[in-house]
Amino acid sequence: MASPLARPFPALPRVAGCRIGVAHAGYRNWQRNDVTFLAFDEGTTVAGLLTRSKCPSPEVEWCREVLGAGRARGLVVNAGNSNAFTGAAGRAASAAQVAEAARLLGCAPREVLVASTGVIGVPLPVARAIAGVRAAHARLGEADWRQATEAIGTTDTFPKAAAREAMLGEARATFVGFIKGSGMIAPDLELAGATMLGFIVTDAAVAPGFLAHALERASEQTFACITVDGDTSTSDTVLAFATGALGNPPIDGWASPGADAFAFALLDLCRELALLVVRDGEGAQKLIEIRVSGAVSDASARRVGLAIANSPLVKTAIAGGDANWGRVVMAVGKAGEPAERDRLSIRFGGVEVARDGGVVPGYDEAPVAAHLAGEEIEIAVDLGLGEGRATVWTCDLTHGYIAINADYRS
Amino acid sequence: MASPLARPFPALPRVAGCRIGVAHAGYRNWQRNDVTFLAFDEGTTVAGLLTRSKCPSPEVEWCREVLGAGRARGLVVNAGNSNAFTGAAGRAASAAQVAEAARLLGCAPREVLVASTGVIGVPLPVARAIAGVRAAHARLGEADWRQATEAIGTTDTFPKAAAREAMLGEARATFVGFIKGSGMIAPDLELAGATMLGFIVTDAAVAPGFLAHALERASEQTFACITVDGDTSTSDTVLAFATGALGNPPIDGWASPGADAFAFALLDLCRELALLVVRDGEGAQKLIEIRVSGAVSDASARRVGLAIANSPLVKTAIAGGDANWGRVVMAVGKAGEPAERDRLSIRFGGVEVARDGGVVPGYDEAPVAAHLAGEEIEIAVDLGLGEGRATVWTCDLTHGYIAINADYRS
Numbered sequence: 001m002a003s004p005l006a007r008p009f010p011a012l013p014r015v016a017g018c019r020i021g022v023a024h025a026g027y028r029n030w031q032r033n034d035v036t037f038l039a040f041d042e043g044t045t046v047a048g049l050l051t052r053s054k055c056p057s058p059e060v061e062w063c064r065e066v067l068g069a070g071r072a073r074g075l076v077v078n079a080g081n082s083n084a085f086t087g088a089a090g091r092a093a094s095a096a097q098v099a100e101a102a103r104l105l106g107c108a109p110r111e112v113l114v115a116s117t118g119v120i121g122v123p124l125p126v127a128r129a130i131a132g133v134r135a136a137h138a139r140l141g142e143a144d145w146r147q148a149t150e151a152i153g154t155t156d157t158f159p160k161a162a163a164r165e166a167m168l169g170e171a172r173a174t175f176v177g178f179i180k181g182s183g184m185i186a187p188d189l190e191l192a193g194a195t196m197l198g199f200i201v202t203d204a205a206v207a208p209g210f211l212a213h214a215l216e217r218a219s220e221q222t223f224a225c226i227t228v229d230g231d232t233s234t235s236d237t238v239l240a241f242a243t244g245a246l247g248n249p250p251i252d253g254w255a256s257p258g259a260d261a262f263a264f265a266l267l268d269l270c271r272e273l274a275l276l277v278v279r280d281g282e283g284a285q286k287l288i289e290i291r292v293s294g295a296v297s298d299a300s301a302r303r304v305g306l307a308i309a310n311s312p313l314v315k316t317a318i319a320g321g322d323a324n325w326g327r328v329v330m331a332v333g334k335a336g337e338p339a340e341r342d343r344l345s346i347r348f349g350g351v352e353v354a355r356d357g358g359v360v361p362g363y364d365e366a367p368v369a370a371h372l373a374g375e376e377i378e379i380a381v382d383l384g385l386g387e388g389r390a391t392v393w394t395c396d397l398t399h400g401y402i403a404i405n406a407d408y409r410s
Numbered sequence: 411m412a413s414p415l416a417r418p419f420p421a422l423p424r425v426a427g428c429r430i431g432v433a434h435a436g437y438r439n440w441q442r443n444d445v446t447f448l449a450f451d452e453g454t455t456v457a458g459l460l461t462r463s464k465c466p467s468p469e470v471e472w473c474r475e476v477l478g479a480g481r482a483r484g485l486v487v488n489a490g491n492s493n494a495f496t497g498a499a500g501r502a503a504s505a506a507q508v509a510e511a512a513r514l515l516g517c518a519p520r521e522v523l524v525a526s527t528g529v530i531g532v533p534l535p536v537a538r539a540i541a542g543v544r545a546a547h548a549r550l551g552e553a554d555w556r557q558a559t560e561a562i563g564t565t566d567t568f569p570k571a572a573a574r575e576a577m578l579g580e581a582r583a584t585f586v587g588f589i590k591g592s593g594m595i596a597p598d599l600e601l602a603g604a605t606m607l608g609f610i611v612t613d614a615a616v617a618p619g620f621l622a623h624a625l626e627r628a629s630e631q632t633f634a635c636i637t638v639d640g641d642t643s644t645s646d647t648v649l650a651f652a653t654g655a656l657g658n659p660p661i662d663g664w665a666s667p668g669a670d671a672f673a674f675a676l677l678d679l680c681r682e683l684a685l686l687v688v689r690d691g692e693g694a695q696k697l698i699e700i701r702v703s704g705a706v707s708d709a710s711a712r713r714v715g716l717a718i719a720n721s722p723l724v725k726t727a728i729a730g731g732d733a734n735w736g737r738v739v740m741a742v743g744k745a746g747e748p749a750e751r752d753r754l755s756i757r758f759g760g761v762e763v764a765r766d767g768g769v770v771p772g773y774d775e776a777p778v779a780a781h782l783a784g785e786e787i788e789i790a791v792d793l794g795l796g797e798g799r800a801t802v803w804t805c806d807l808t809h810g811y812i813a814i815n816a817d818y819r820s
Binding site: 051052053054055056084085086087088089090119120121122123229230231232233234310311312313316317319320322325326327329330331332333334335336337338339340341342344354356357358359396397398399401402403405406 | 461462463464465466494495496497498499500529530531533639640641642643644720721722723726727729730732735736737739740741742743744745746747748749750751752754764766767768769806807808809811812813815816
């Protein structure tokens with residue numbers, strides 16, 4: 001069943017310089033496609049963000065090793081098996097799949113990126129992985145973005161993708177992003193959680209260094225600002241590919257024509273993708289936006305926002321439609337960031353509920369309760385200390401979360 | 411309804427130098443006692459641990475201010491109103507109650523400690539607070555530990571207390587501790603969460619500096635190692651009082667006779683009190699003990715343990731009786747502490763499930779599933795890096811937690 005916060009799948013343009021193939025490898029006992037193969041024209045650049053987990057999958061380690069070169073010809077995504085915590089067998093299986101993809105493309109293995117999501121602790125079955133990548137390669141150009149998005153999904157309750165455009169001088173660049181994460185765990189699965197895999201492809205020509213810089217800046221305000229349950233996957237991966245097929249003069253710094261437009265479109269696309277993941281948060285009934293201002297820095301504001309967003313007591317209060325601002329005070333207090341109780345003010349849906357260390361005189365809960373009855377909740381916190389600000393997003397914590405994560409074995 | 415993990419209330423000895431009175435102030439619309447007054451003989455020393463919240467209650471601020479002197483004649487505890495985030499009105503109310511308690515005892519206000527727990531954002535009603543402290547003072551010596559324990563409770567589902575003895579040379583010292591926290595939220599309450607208030611009284615003579623040192627050491631291995639939901643109250647307080655009525659030569663350092671025995675008994679008592687709080691964790695069905703070894707330091711081991719203990723995915727897996735060791739790997743990976751995937755080993759209930767970066771060859775889930783079907787779960791993680799170790803405790807995350815925290819308004 002799709003999340004109540006699901007969005008319809010959008011119409012998405014082709015991106016010149018990129019071809020898509022999908023196939024059925026059979027990583028689980030299912031009939032759907034579970035291998036996605038993207039082939040990029042020569043000259044494609046790449047940048048990426050990888051989980052900081054100390055227990056990363058071999059796929060994450062591979063991407064970390066090769067991203068420095070900034071060149072890509074292929075991307076392989078496996079769904080149903082994360083290959084995480086599988087020791088030497090898992091490393092060998094992933095390496096064999098990468099080598100096969102490189103052979104098929106006629107490129108160096110280091111130009112092939114890879115990501116896997118699904119069960120932990122079971123080595124990627126190498127015969128299926130290789131047969132899958134061959135089958136997907138044989139169909140390159142036949143699949144569209146929706147098929148690719150569906151093929152990378154695991155517990156997702158709806159496919160998540162978005163597009164943007166940006167004028168780079170005279171040229172109109174196209175961006176498409178697709179992402180998976182945070183969805184429903186099917187009864188017989190044993191996932192590590194809401195692994196997030198996100199992929200962005202643009203036809204713009206961008207130097208790898210600037211692509212990495214723009215992606216990191218965008219992530220700081222988007223992927224780094226979302227949380228479903230505070231748990232971090234062993235496999236989280238975001239990769240951005242720039243094929244250069246547009247033929248614009250390559251963007252290699254902020255002084256390049258179109259750099260601002262490029263960065264803005266990338267940021268805007270990342271925000272939509274990140275919010276789609278929250279909308280598919282396990283058990284989510286409400287999307288919560290938390291705006292923190294008046295912090296000593298933007299980074300401090302983000303940490304305060306995440307402390308609120310990860311508080312089970314705040315998330316359950318929102319699930320219950322309860323204007324429990326005391327729990328927001330509690331979460332600010334525990335964030336470990338500079339804060340002063342008597343300068344703090346809190347708004348729900350634009351209505352001030354607390355300031356100067358206490359409840360607002362004559363506080364009327366009715367408009368706040370009405371706001372909390374909706375699907376999209378806004379909490380604004382001003383710390384009254386400085387100019388730092390951040391916005392973070394999360395979802396509520398419901399019986400659905402427990403049902404998905406605790407009940408399936410009992 | 412009492413937690414399924416509840417323990418019976420123990421028989422508790424009197425502690426010389428301490429008298430107890432309880433009374434009904436009526437902080438909520440209930441008939442139970444909600445003010446507790448402890449009076450201590452002259453010469454009583456005190457040490458305390460207070461929440462690090464940046465939004466502390468006035469009571470916490472007062473304790474922080476006066477604890478440095480290390481002397482106490484009285485303790486007042488209010489239940490039903492935390493007085494947190496109540497601005498100047500709350501500060502004035504608390505100060506008035508402290509002043510009245512000092513007047514009744516004939517001591518300086520700075521010798522009166524105070525703690526409150528309950529609703530946030532409503533100033534302590536000063537007339538009730540003063541009437542309550544007078545009524546409790548008038549009955550000093552009439553109440554026992556069980557009445558005191560019940561009078562400090564809010565959402566607790568069972569009263570929590572314990573006792574210890576220690577031989578200090580020839581003299582047998584007595585310790586009693588009582589604590590509240592983590593319990594059921596009644597339908598019309600609006601609490602900030604599981605505020606923990608714990609109080610320990612011993613008849614030993616102990617210098618305030620050593621009392622503070624021993625309490626801090628004990629807390630590092632007990633109160634600092636428990637978590638229910640990772641949320642930190644604005645009011646958490648632990649105070650230890652030493653009346654000196656035993657007449658032993660005061661313990662003022664590790665070289666004093668009986669110092670080791672004293673510290674050990676205090677540690678052991680704190681551990682029992684801390685575990686009782688976890689046993690009353692909101693919605694708890696299982697007590698989870700997480701032992702981390704092989705970390706680079708004890709502090710690092712504790713942080714890894716808390717990352718596991720606070721992971722909603724680990725806690726829901728245990729609730730579901732699911733031997734999902736992949737989620738433990740995930741939590742170790744996200745802890746932000748030194749860890750190496752390929753050196754990690756994991757045991758459930760003594761059975762090794764993973765080592766050397768992968769599942770144990772021939773892993774048999776049956777004995778692990780049998781262990782997870784019980785009420786007391788053991789997870790052991792060895793990081794294989796150093797000598798650091800820690801044990802932390804938590805409970806599982808169940809529908810009960812959601813029901814308590816989200817459903818009561820809907």
